Amino acid sequence: MVSVKLPDGSQRDLPSGATASDLATSISKALVKNAVAAKVNGEIVDLFRPIPEAAEVAILTKKDDEALEVLRHSAAHLMADAILRIFPKAQLTIGPVVDDGFYYDIYLPDYRISPEDFVKIEEEMQRIAKEGHAFVRTEADDGLADEAYHRYKQIDGGNNQFKQEIVDDLLARGATLSFYQHGDFIDLCRGPHVPSTSFLKNVKLTSVAGSYWRADASREQLQRVYGTAFFSKQDLQEHLRLLEEAKKRDHRLLGEQLELFFFSEDAPGFPFFLPKGTTLFTILSDYMRGQLRLRNYHEVKAPLILSENLWHTSGHYENYLENMFFTKMKLRDEKLPDEIHDNVEEERPMAVKPMNCPGHCILFKSKLHSHNEFPLRYAEMGLVHRRELSGARHGLFRVQAFTQDDAHHFCTPEQVEGEIGMLIDFFAEVYGAFGLTDVRIELSTRPEKSIGSDDMWTKAERALTSALEAKKVNYVLNKGDGAFYGPKIDFHIRDVLKRSWQCGTIQLDFSMPERFELRYVGPDGDRHIPVMLHRAAFGSLERFLGIIIEHTAGRFPFWLAPVQVQVLPVSEKYNDYASKVTQRLVTAGFRTEANLRGDRIGYKIRQGSLHKIPYLLVVGEKEAGAKEVNVRSRETGELGAFSVPAFLERIEAEKLPPTLVTEERSSSSSLST
RNA sequence: GCCUACAUAGCUCAGUCGGUAGAGCACUUCCUUGGUAAGGAAGAGGUCACCAGUUCGAGUCUGGUUGUAGGCUCCA
Numbered sequence: 198m199v200s201v202k203l204p205d206g207s208q209r210d211l212p213s214g215a216t217a218s219d220l221a222t223s224i225s226k227a228l229v230k231n232a233v234a235a236k237v238n239g240e241i242v243d244l245f246r247p248i249p250e251a252a253e254v255a256i257l258t259k260k261d262d263e264a265l266e267v268l269r270h271s272a273a274h275l276m277a278d279a280i281l282r283i284f285p286k287a288q289l290t291i292g293p294v295v296d297d298g299f300y301y302d303i304y305l306p307d308y309r310i311s312p313e314d315f316v317k318i319e320e321e322m323q324r325i326a327k328e329g330h331a332f333v334r335t336e337a338d339d340g341l342a343d344e345a346y347h348r349y350k351q352i353d354g355g356n357n358q359f360k361q362e363i364v365d366d367l368l369a370r371g372a373t374l375s376f377y378q379h380g381d382f383i384d385l386c387r388g389p390h391v392p393s394t395s396f397l398k399n400v401k402l403t404s405v406a407g408s409y410w411r412a413d414a415s416r417e418q419l420q421r422v423y424g425t426a427f428f429s430k431q432d433l434q435e436h437l438r439l440l441e442e443a444k445k446r447d448h449r450l451l452g453e454q455l456e457l458f459f460f461s462e463d464a465p466g467f468p469f470f471l472p473k474g475t476t477l478f479t480i481l482s483d484y485m486r487g488q489l490r491l492r493n494y495h496e497v498k499a500p501l502i503l504s505e506n507l508w509h510t511s512g513h514y515e516n517y518l519e520n521m522f523f524t525k526m527k528l529r530d531e532k533l534p535d536e537i538h539d540n541v542e543e544e545r546p547m548a549v550k551p552m553n554c555p556g557h558c559i560l561f562k563s564k565l566h567s568h569n570e571f572p573l574r575y576a577e578m579g580l581v582h583r584r585e586l587s588g589a590r591h592g593l594f595r596v597q598a599f600t601q602d603d604a605h606h607f608c609t610p611e612q613v614e615g616e617i618g619m620l621i622d623f624f625a626e627v628y629g630a631f632g633l634t635d636v637r638i639e640l641s642t643r644p645e646k647s648i649g650s651d652d653m654w655t656k657a658e659r660a661l662t663s664a665l666e667a668k669k670v671n672y673v674l675n676k677g678d679g680a681f682y683g684p685k686i687d688f689h690i691r692d693v694l695k696r697s698w699q700c701g702t703i704q705l706d707f708s709m710p711e712r713f714e715l716r717y718v719g720p721d722g723d724r725h726i727p728v729m730l731h732r733a734a735f736g737s738l739e740r741f742l743g744i745i746i747e748h749t750a751g752r753f754p755f756w757l758a759p760v761q762v763q764v765l766p767v768s769e770k771y772n773d774y775a776s777k778v779t780q781r782l783v784t785a786g787f788r789t790e791a792n793l794r795g796d797r798i799g800y801k802i803r804q805g806s807l808h809k810i811p812y813l814l815v816v817g818e819k820e821a822g823a824k825e826v827n828v829r830s831r832e833t834g835e836l837g838a839f840s841v842p843a844f845l846e847r848i849e850a851e852k853l854p855p856t857l858v859t860e861e862r863s864s865s866s867s868l869s870t
Numbered sequence: 871g872c873c874u875a876c877a878u879a880g881c882u883c884a885g886u887c888g889g890u891a892g893a894g895c896a897c898u899u900c901c902u903u904g905g906u907a908a909g910g911a912a913g914a915g916g917u918c919a920c921c922a923g924u925u926c927g928a929g930u931c932u933g934g935u936u937g938u939a940g941g942c943u944c945c946a
Binding site: 311404405406407408409412413418419420421423453454460461462463465517519520583585586587588589590591595641678680685687699702736765767768769770795796797798799800801802803804805806807813815817818819827829834835 | 871872873874875881902903904905906907908909919920936937938939940941942943944945946
């Protein structure tokens with residue numbers, strides 16, 4: 198007999214050798230139908246594996262996220278099977294599950310798989326799925342001599358060096374080889390899998406891209422075929438719909454349509470901001486400046502270009518060299534004026550700043566500070582330049598010049614925890630103002646490439662941890678992912694494309710104050726080294742703008758919209774009245790423009806709608822006579838006639854970001870759930 | 871940086887077999903003076919990304935460069 202404990206706490210006895218499938222049968226028919234895999238003592242296994250004595254068992258059904266991963270892993274096997282049938286020369290490498298699906302890396306040097314091949318592969322997959330083969334697990338108990346291993350070796354030609362490498366690694370580690378077979382296909386795999394290929398009817402191949410064996414550019418080039426799978430057709434269709442929606446929301450596309458920004462071949466990775474994009478940018482920085490004023494920050498401005506020497510002091514030269522822009526001169530030859538000498542080193546070589554901290558250190562050093570001034574918070578909308586690999590650039594998300602809402606806190610070691618607590622609330626309010634609620638906090642510790650003593654790192658990591666614990670926020674630990682000068686807390690925001698972007702960051706730094714020999718006078722009258730805290734909420738204003746564009750699909754909330762109101766005269770006869778109304782709204786502080794062109798009203802409304810302007814005001818004979826405006830809202834359509842003061846009152850209520858309107862927001866932080 | 875693909879009017883794209891370039895939108899002008907998502911007409915707009923090569927002839931074929939996209943890597 199095996200006695201199992203179920204998730205609800207109840208016990209159940211089963212004959213020895215019983216499987217999770219037997220368990221499901223003993224519970225209910227519905228469970229049998231929906232069972233996908235089982236979780237035995239926290240480990241996910243196949244339904245048909247025997248349950249050990251006294252185990253805690255949970256049956257995973259189609260509703261569990263973990264079951265979805267099992268399904269997708271099985272789908273990867275199915276796809277590999279189909280690809281081998283169509284391309285017998287293909288060699289399989291690895292096929293893991295990723296965030297929204299799975300991929301399989303295929304070695305097929307003589308043919309390039311393209312999306313046109315997807316239909317064929319999908320049809321083959323459908324066929325295998327319909328055949329309903331069971332997934333059968335075999336273990337090779339006697340290693341390479343095992344029969345299962347030989348069957349497996351033959352599956353893609355018998356000469357698969359990639360699989361051989363994996364097998365060798367596994368055997369070297371003393372692991373047991375396990376294989377999963379469905380129909381004639383067999384693959385090396387830890388499992389688990391769904392019971393049968395009949396679960397795999399809702400699959401879709403999504404893309405194909407290049408990759409390398411073991412992610413090593415000097416190794417073989419592989420073809421990575423991506424796909425996704427769901428239990429139900431509806432889920433698959435919803436996922437595909439979201440992908441389409443995400444494409445439509447692409448900030449690069451919307452940036453062009455809404456006339457916000459663009460890129461030019463002459464400045465790769467450096468955005469050009471059009472007037473409307475600049476307005477948005479200014480609103481972001483004004484909003485942040487308001488927040489900084491409330492929290493006793495002092496705004497400063499440090500130079501863009503500083504001596505190379507300074508970057509040696511800060512440690513950036515050693516650790517960040519590849520990402521920095523350096524200045525070089527061009528000089529005319531003294532004797533031959535047509536001859537120009539390139540890349541002439543200056544006597545004091547200069548570098549463009551990739552970070553603001555050294556500048557702030559120099560600002561700090563401009564006078565002697567007392568502990569009574571602490572915590573001293575220097576803020577800067579700092580424009581930094583960083584070289585990026587050409588293939589890494591991506592719209593506003595990855596640029597080579599960007600503006601950080603940067604700040605540095607100088608404080609005593611005792612003040613660190615309080616500062617971090619303040620920042621956690623601060624950042625929660627900022628993200629909340631933009632309706633960004635999917636925020637993940639990560640604590641990153643000492644990386645391999647780092648400066649500073651062991652003692653310093655231990656102290657710094659402890660300070661961050663205790664601040665997080667004190668605030669009672671959930672966080673993920675990221676070992677070895679800190680900045681080279683100190684550990685950090687990162688704030689990751691998930692966008693509609695389900696990509697996670699690091700926005701906010703809080704970095705503790707005991708090292709830079711030492712390198713720059715920063716000092717303050719303590720209560721004892723002696724000089725001490727301050728603690729320095731680097732922090733940014735948006736991170737990069739450019740990237741944050743990109744996130745906001747995708748998050749809102751370009752339908753910016755009223756307080757952010759570059760044009761808040763557009764006044765549309767029905768015909769040119771009412772242009773004067775439209776101009777007067779516009780002027781009145783502009784004077785009241787609203788971003789308002791009039792469309793005085795000779796187009797018909799329907800056309801003007803279409804134009805205003807396409808630009809996603811929150812309010813369109815139609816004015817004609819009626820309105821001019823009654824001193825009214827006819828309001829059309831982007832969200833709710835036609836609202837009818839308003840007197841100008843009544844409309845002003847309405848928009849006055851929408852003028853501020855949500856956090857500043859509802860007081861209770863700041864106390865109930867969305868991060869502490 | 872690596873792999874693959876792409877680059878034609880301001881934008882989105884067509885351009886067959888190698889024979890000096892086309893549409894829609896946008897723009898300009900004119901007509902229309904209008905009531906909640908496209909009124910009509912005319913006009914202007916091109917070093918076919920750039921540099922070489924093949925050819926009598928290149929948007930089209932070949933090579934290189936740059937940029938862009940997707941992915942890898944990097945960064946964080």
